[in-house]
Amino acid sequence: MDYLYYPGCSLEGTAKEYDISCRALFEALEDRLTEIPDWTCCGATAAQCVDPFLSVVLPARNLALAEKTDTGLDVLVPCSACYLNLKKARQDLWENNALRAQVNQVLEEDGLAVNASVRVRHLLDVLTRDGAVDRVAQLSENRMKGLVIAPYYGCQCLRPYVEFDDPEQPRSMDALIRATGADVLAWDMGAVCCGASTATTKPQVGKELVGRILDQAKTAHAVVTVCPMCQMNLERFQSRSVPVVYLPQFLGLSLGMPAESLGCGMNLSDIRPVLSRVAP
């Protein structure tokens, strides 16, 4: 299937490998990603803090751009923070006509209009519900057999919008991981917060929260993530050496794709244990 693609700022910077692996994986799965032309920042946490209206306008601009493509395709977002901002804006604009009118006045001069009809979906939503599991299973030939993987979901792809998974005990990644031949670590830290942006400003918070999470992952060969902020925190605050990889990186490897094509050199954590297991 085809999707409009909203990478978000992190995927141009600190999470470059997420972007690279995403695009590569979808190509391998023969799904087409069309990047939303001229997309801009969704406002991240900052807009919400300093300017509530702007925190709607910024994502609205991107939704308008997506609608402008007139493809009717869903917008796929790999970054959980961007996903939540876009999704929240879409819901608010959908429900609140006055707000929509107000936003459209701002967008009008750029030749844009938003009617909030486009569907915003997280990468994980797309991978679990649009048939990728079967395709991965076919193509992976159980390449990841013998590995134990800890799926880490973070917060904002699960909450507050309950779309595709249980927000307390998520399971959607299980099928994808099993499709590669790997085993899923039975843990219950998959939906526990890593501290997110608070960890940036208050490192001691990140250190403790991440410590708690990774403690439970010590029997796993790797942690798999679906969010740049989570990935960054898990890699940055670890005291033990646990490989942390993005889900599309892991799936790509399971399909036998070369490590470089998935940006595997850019991870901050030492992911050689994973790579070595899959080396041909």
Add this chain to the structure above:
Amino acid sequence: MTDQIGKTLVIGGGISGIRASLDLAQAGYQVLLLEQSDRVGGLLSQLDTQFPTSTCGMCRMLPMMERDRVDQQCLRRGLSHDNIEICVSTDLISLKGDPGNFSVSFLSQTDGGRDDCPVLVVDDEKIVRDSMKEWLSEEGYPVQTADSAAEALNLLAEGSFKVMLTDIKMPGMDGVTLLTRAKEIQPDLAVVMMTAYAAVDTAVEAMKQGALDYLVKPFDPDAVLQMVDRIFKDAVAENARKDTVDAVILASGATFFQPNLGINPYGYGRIPGVVTNLEFERMLSHAGPGGMDLVHPVTGRPVTRIAWFQCVGSRDIQTGTPFCSSTCCMISVKQSLLAKTMYPQVTEACVFYMDLRTWGKASDDYARQAKKAGVRFVRARVHSLAPGLKENDTGIPVVWLDPSGDRRESLFDLVVLAPGQHPDAFLSGFAKDQELTTDDWGFVRPEPFLSGHTNRPGIFVCGGATGPRDIHDSVTGASAAALSAMQVMASAGRQTVQNPEKTESTGLRSDGVSLFPGALVIGGGIAGMAAALAIADQGFDVDLVEKTDHLGGNLVWLQTAIEGAGSFLEEQTAAVQGHDRIRIHTRTCVADTMGRPGQWNTRLTPVKDTAENTDADRPEQLAENGSPPDKSSGGKSPDVQVRHGVVVLAVGGAEASPDRPLPDNGPGIYTQQQFQQALDQDAIDTGSPLHVAMFQCQGSREPGRDYCSRICCPRSLDQALRLKAGHPDSRVVIFYRDMMTPGLSESAYTEARKAGVVFVPYEPGNTPELAADNTGCRVNWTDPILGRAMEMAADYAVLATGIQPGLSRDLARLFGADLDRSGFFDQADIKWRPVEAMDPRVLACGICLEPGNLALTLASARAAAAKAVSLLSRETFFPGKDTARVRSAFCSLCQICIDACPFNARFIDPETRTLKVDPLACQGCGICAAACPSGAAVVTDRSLAPMIKTIHAVLNQPL
């Protein structure tokens, strides 16, 4: 038509249905009782014990009259009565008609039931397939699933299905194509499309191509069941049995919240030590899986530390339950007390609660017993069973915050969840079909002032279908509903079944006792009036005694506070005064009574003439009701002798006096009633911003008056909302111990919070300080959450002092009844026989029976009337095979049995000088037989033979 026997349909065989059916059957009417499951007893058959007896008393519902017409067996094992046709495993198919002429059709599940309605679920998502299969299988549908259209077509080719539920968007062939192909294979297949909200258009399109309907994901299990039930009923309607009934009682109950639905923060189903209270009830039972031991369900190890979590699927918007489920607090109190006392191994029994809802007259004391037994009560809502802290060898770690915000942690072997009561699928379907008025959550809303009446004439409702109900309220409501059905049947001119003993052998039997055909109702408040009216309407004479010079009791001052109560009071008063079967005796009280129970000859006498008697609202006045009058005064009015077979005590009660002296002309300190009256008389300017402090539990729930009056919290909320509505800047602070807003009254609590009323909890011993001088009131307290000293200046301080019953022990004892430890009427069984004394001819209702609001008062009044009518419609009562008999030849008249009988059922007949048994009082307990030194007291069905056989077998075992 008029010689036809009256017949009522009762829907649901839980305790409400059983109670209503038995009341109707005892009154001589026929009952058709339909129950969907395969047994009667409902939720209660899963509760091993009930508080406050800590035993099971369900069989106490069995009738006290004509007992041989009922199997005297445990009601968990079944119910049988000559006048009740019980159809278990039966579905109601349709119901149409009007009072006096409803046609009903119903179908046994074994007779072309749901197992003949196979369902095929097609979805590529496993979770959808699994959950649909679970929901539908539970309701008795055979379910098969397919993960693709191709597989579905295979299954359709192999066997036949009645219903297919299919997803639209699937890999491979989509749902719409499957629809077309399936219809080719099986044209009569009912197909329902399942779709995400985005694809509703496609679903609508599919309906044009033959789909019956569609469902939008994510699904509500109830919506799915209703849809399939509808298809099922349409398909089987022609096989159904048909009948005609005069009235309908809906007693279909409620269902328990499934804790594994939704976000399941407590890991039910995932963590083995997490169980529901029903599961724990089984574990606690000696007949349960652990036998005499309390063991972990998985590890089998002895359980020593148990936690109870309240409000699981109650008071929780996240589970669609803004209301309180009323019963779970007391279930947990009971379970914790039992666990702690039955099993010394239990070192830690800990109940986590938000408000401990020990409403009603016996609960608070019971909770105190639990505290005394060592149960720990922690005011905290455990947010979840913490991730990362898995159940391990040492137990389940439970983390909570104390009020100051400090983190606490304890390990438990078991976590018992107290799931709330929710309306079930049947109820929502039935309410929709019958166009019954429901509340926002799907419970049937009774008409105001008509307990148990729905908006449809002839269809009555009771029990869990009206909202979360405890046993007591369910049983009372069921009797009230039975009375309503009796009234419908009476006005349709229906007859009752003849008394079999009477027709067969009245002349031959000398052991019967009869009742004087009339009722004495003591107390002319709304309870007494409602009871009197209901009894008189059924054709019996009633003497209504009121101490003051007017009828109405507490409703006189409350009528403005309750919407519509004024005109209701007026109507009732007029109806009572105009009734040709009711004799009203105002300014009168009971002097004394003579005769055996049921043949009372009671002397009424004018009350002494003092100014106070015109004031109904002073407790000390009402408490006098029934005490010997002053004979010196009022010699002109002669006393009146009244012969009556039943007596209804409805003497009411009043607001308790505050235990602190109110300052004379004190600046703004009011009791709740005084404040209400001031509000109603516009003596308080609510239009200006006022500062009001309200104090709950003033003297209530404390030694001396250790019960909850149940009405004060809702009244305070009502007053607070009125103040806030009068002026939004009014500052209202309510100081409370536990907000007692059970059931749907929780919404008033939420409303008050929404309106900005501030709630401050306090514990006894840490009561906020109220001081007053001529400048106003001042309150000082420490906020437990903020940990800060706070103060407010208040224009008004309102003390909620609760209800004090007005029944005197002398009056109760005059009729062989008594007061309970709190001064209310002592019921035969607080749960199972809530409106009668041990002697069923002595009834009580209203707030001398138990504290309650107008609705409860009316329900108890109508329940008492139902009992009275059942009794009065029978002339003579004979001992049954389960009551005791006397073998006079052996009797030495030693009277040991009279002393031993706890029920005052044995007496010496002055005419024959023989010992007789009163069949309405005898409970068949056999204590007399054990006590009798001569073997003269016997209970027919308890013969010696089996005992002798056993002893023979033991003594003569082959050597």
Add this chain to the structure above:
Amino acid sequence: MHLTDIREKLAARPDLTRQLAQVKEQVATCIQCGTCSGSCPNAGFMDMTPRRMWRAVLTDRVDMVFSSQTFMLCASCYVCTLRCPRGLPLTGAMAELKQVAFGLNLDRFKRSTLFYKAFMDNIRQYGRVRETEMMARYFLAVKDPRVPMSYTGMGIKLMAKHKLHPHLPTWGPGRLAPLFDRAKQQER
């Protein structure tokens, strides 16, 4: 003194007073059950639990509210929102408190204010976030040499992985400046 300080500042800003009243309304039906605080992954780092924060809001203790850092520590994980039995939008309410706090320009939040301001300026300038430039501007604004030092290790790591934007492209007055300005106008 502090109390008067905050009350005065609030009085001068009716928009923020209104917003604070909205927050109070949002959490009005709070029953102080503590689910939020028990669930909060950061509660242990907060100077007051979220429950106490709501209580302070509901009892109009603005002094307590804004002398706390609690809302700054909210990681927007939405667990409290998910679990709150009253269904209150707690994460949103925390964000609103943040907005009010920034709006009041209180000294205690200066560093965070500067950080977010740097961030927004970055977006205004480039449309997308250029992390390096943003951090550089933030460090300049903070005027505290210890702050950039604490991020140095991370920066070097990222640099090594070619994840920082070393070049600073220029966009004249700013890529999204007109949009920002129009939004500002609309807001009034």
Add this chain to the structure above:
Amino acid sequence: MIASIQTKDHSITRTLQDFFAGMLKTGAADAVLVPSRMSDSPYVKPCLIASHDRLDRTVPLGPGFFVNAGPMMSRLTRTRAGSTLVAWLRPCEIRAFVELTKLRQGAREEVVIIGMDCPMALSRTDYDDWAGQGNDMSDDVEKWIQTVYQKPVTQVDAWPVSRACQVCDAPYPVNADVSVMLLGGDLDREIALRADTEKGEKLLAEMDLSEGQEPERRKALLADLETERTEAFQAMDEEMLDQTGSIESLNRFFSACVNCYNCRSVCPVCYCKECVFNTDAVAYAPTQYLSWADKWGQVSLPNDTVFFHLTRLAHIGCTCVGCGQCTLACPSHIPVSDLFISVTRNARKAFDYVPGRDDAEPLPLSVFQESEFTDIVGMGNKEAT
């Protein structure tokens, strides 16, 4: 109030006879109930005597005890007679009467009970032997009295007192109107009487007696008795457990029983108006016997022997006063009372009940308390009742 009677002619019997005669003479009593011999036979029975000159055959104190007077009191007081009766009773007779009054089979209103420290009893064979030792029984009686009240004894000369007496734990009057305190007394000189009730005081006042006091050694002697008898009871209890602890041994214990039901007849508290063993309930059809014989291999006849005793045990489990009459009456020399005393004294503990202790104490089976036997009634929670 404690009074004293001066002993006349060194004869305690004579002194007491005069005491009774005085009551009849003064009209303090219309009749007295005292054990008395029939003509010159050695056997004594309770006799109701209304004439002051018919007291010379009475034996107020002695080892002869062939009828428990409790049920006799019941016969005399079941309805009002309108006259005052003075009854001279052993402690176990008083106990029996108290139990019967609880069953409304008698009333105390018109009776003044004089109870005495118990002189104990001999078995029938021993009694015959003892009574046959000399020509004049009165010397032997005086000797008996002088022996049994001075120190704890279990036999007098060659004759052991009955087992029931050896283990009796209440050999002093309880619930009497007047208590005669003989233990440790200088009986050659005086007899001490204590009025325990108003009625007792009235009686003693009318008799115009001098003031007395409780014998100094009496309390110590009672304590000694209690110690010895507790030990004796424990020994007997163990013996019984050994002899009757199984169905098999129980059958052996009663193997000599011939179903004469003497034990039932003499039992003062075997109260049923109509015994179930005289009713249709045990009148089996001939085929029934054959089918039992077939099933069990044999049926000994008369049947239901052990069953009968067990039933009696169940009936009097709480009320057995331990008088030992059943053993005295048994023609087959079965120590029936040993078993009954042992079983019933243990059973009573469950109800904390002592027969004869208190008029107002209700019979355990006539009151039902939910807190009793929680393990049996299934009401686990005592708190909640």
